[in-house]
Amino acid sequence: MRGFATLLERLVYTRSRNAKLKLIGDYLKATPDPDRGWALAALTGDLDLPAVKPALIRALVEERVDPVLFWLSRDYVGDTAETVSLIWPRPDHVPDTPLDLSLGAVVERFRSLSRSEAPAVLAAHLDRMDPEERFALLKMATGALRIGVTARLAKTALAQAFDLDLAAVEEVWHGIRPPYPTLFAWAEGQDEQPAASALPVFRPFMLAHALEDQRVDMAEFAAEWKWDGIRVQLVHAGGETRLYSRAGDDITRGFPEIAEAFRTPGVLDGELMVRGEAQGAEEHGGAAASFNALQQRLNRKAVTAKMLADYPAFVRLYDILFDGTDDLRELPWEARRKRLEAFAAQLGPEHFDVSSLIEAEDFTTLEAIRAGARDASIEGVMLKRRDSAYVAGRRVGLWYKWKRDPLTADCVVMYAQRGNGRRSSYYSDFTFGCWTEDGDLLPVGKAYSGITDEELKWLDRWVRNHTVQRFGPVREVDKSLVFEVAFDSIHASGRHKSGVAMRFPRIARIRTDKPAAEADRLETLRRMTT
The missing domain is CATH 2.40.50.140 (Nucleic acid-binding proteins)
Structure with a gap:
């Protein structure tokens, strides 16, 4: 636990991205299993300790510290975990000797707790910990690290530390559960790369650079609308369907009608939106409501029948990564577009359609078309090189996003x-x-x-x-x-x-x-x- 606490403390005070990558990488290489796996799960948001909630932490500290003092301190510090870790009083009967527990032991203990057991166990741990360990435990328990480390940065640190391909790490990530024993066995050369072909796992998205002042040749690039929803990946493999957000989060439960309608083996890239009657939407490719309507469906634990009826979701398809078991990512965009149109013809039009292309003979014509697009569901224009493969991340010169002026x-x-x-x-x-x-x-x-x-x-x-x-x-x-x-x-x-x-x-x-x-x-x- 001490090593993880030290890592978090150093990450909090480190501004440099490269320095953060080295800190995480050095920790993962030096720390044994399963501690490093649980640390990686905490850094990537994959660790869930359901018995510990922020309300419980606040209740415990208010039993031990004057509530007014706590809230004034919280207001000044700006972070609950940091405030509690500093203000928590050590009881007189508790020995000064701190707990000497491994991170794995702490995680396993808290994962097994019931809601009724959690207050006493959490308080006992906080009593015996120093401020840095309290901070680490509370951050880990609530899942709100806020230390300047994204899930992708943590995965990048793993890839760099063990000389792995980042895209390969992201591709197998969702098929492995914390504390990732097979992932580290592969990283250290003790085992083969985990297989992902028969699992509904997430594949890294291809991303676009912002179009700055440059102009492109429309003979080399295709243009389509940049829709204002959330980017999603649809995966059906091994008899299961998953819907992933751009960050790789599994959002299938929030959109059951989409998962139910997508039963054809393959992997598609598209924009999740809500049907509506936004001004100009039909003119640009189909009725889609504004992002404000989609927000009514996001981050819901339960989806009611009324919500399904009032805010019907659909996916506007951009690209295809797999057709069945055929990996199409190395094909040029034009070939993938034909495969996408053929694949989409098998899907129900109620829940899926293909993003329409913009007919523009030159860049000047496209500028005029973009300037006139002000309906609620369009963010701007996407420009895709016609011969581009589907590659993970951002690659210069392949895809551009050209947002409309704010x-x-x-x-x-x-x-x-x-x-x-x-x-x-x-x-x-x-x-x-x-x-x-x-x-x-x-x-x-x-x-x-x-x-x-x-x-x-x-x-x-x-x-x-x-x-x-x-x-x-x-x-x-x-x-x-x-x-x-x-x-x-x-x-x-x-x-x-x-x-x-x-x-x-x-x-x-x-x-x-x-x-x-x-x-x-x-x-x-x-x-x-x-």
Whole structure:
């Protein structure tokens, strides 16, 4: 446990990506099984300790520390696990000698706990641990590491440490369960690469570079719409169907109708969306609602019959990786497109269709077509080299994404809250609003991205000097500062008091030059809705 705690502490204070890769790689090479496997599961989000929840941790610490002191400390620190690890009092009857448990022993103990057993066992462990080990245990138990390490970074560290191909690691990943004994046996040359052909495992997506200022030859590239849903991979193998998100998360349970409808062996790449009547959707390839409608289906533990009826999901297909057991990834895009169209003809049109191509004789024509696409379900244009194989990750010159230009609005800052991780000491999360016709200010969005470190420090000072009220960790500020907010699209929403919801809002500029009274009216935003 001590080694894992030291690893997390070093990762928290390490900014360099290469340094993080080395830290993780060195740990995996030096640590025996199963500890390194459980550590890797924690870093990639594959570790589940269901008996320990954040509410339990808060209840335990409030029994031992004055609740007001705890919440003031939590507000200052910005992270529950770090606050608890530092503020937790060691009882007088507990010996100073810390526990000397392996990570594997701790994980196995907590995996076997019932909800009723968890409070006593967790408290006993926290009593005997030092602050670094408490931090590691609490982060691991809640699954919210927030240490600047993504699942892909951890897999990259494994691949680099053992000289493995990252795409091969990702391909077998979902067929192996923590603590990954066969994965490490392969990594150390003790066994063959685990087989994935007969399992419904995730294959890494092919990704696109942003099209900056360059122009491409339309004789060499095909164009299709970039749809505004979530990228998914459909896999049917070994009699099972899986639906994976771009991050490789299994989201099959959330979309049972899609899984039920996909029973043809193969692997497809597409965009998961909800049927609707978005403006212009039929013109560009079929009725699809805005992302706001899809959000009603995301992250649901249970899907009701009403939800299935009100928000019917479908997949707009982009590419094909496997046709049955035939691996098509080495074929050029044009050949895969023909195979995709033939494969899709076997599927039900209620749940699947193929993304239509954009007919443009040259790049200038495509520019004009893209500029006119403003319906709710389109993010922009994809450009795919006609002879490109389907390769994992981003490869220069093969696929480009060309997002439509963002919309902007001038909004008044209303509330601020501290961030997480390295921003936990700064007010960095801002809620902003626009004026109604009656002169009231209603929230229209929340953003934390788009500002530099220097701007972050300036805004933090501004919030502290302009606070008018506090609501727990949230500060209300005087309504005098304007942000120019950029967003991809805006949609009508019955869940928000303003009646609108922004898609991907970010702070484009701090408008110290603009009086708050001259910020945009809510009616202006409503006219932008699609």
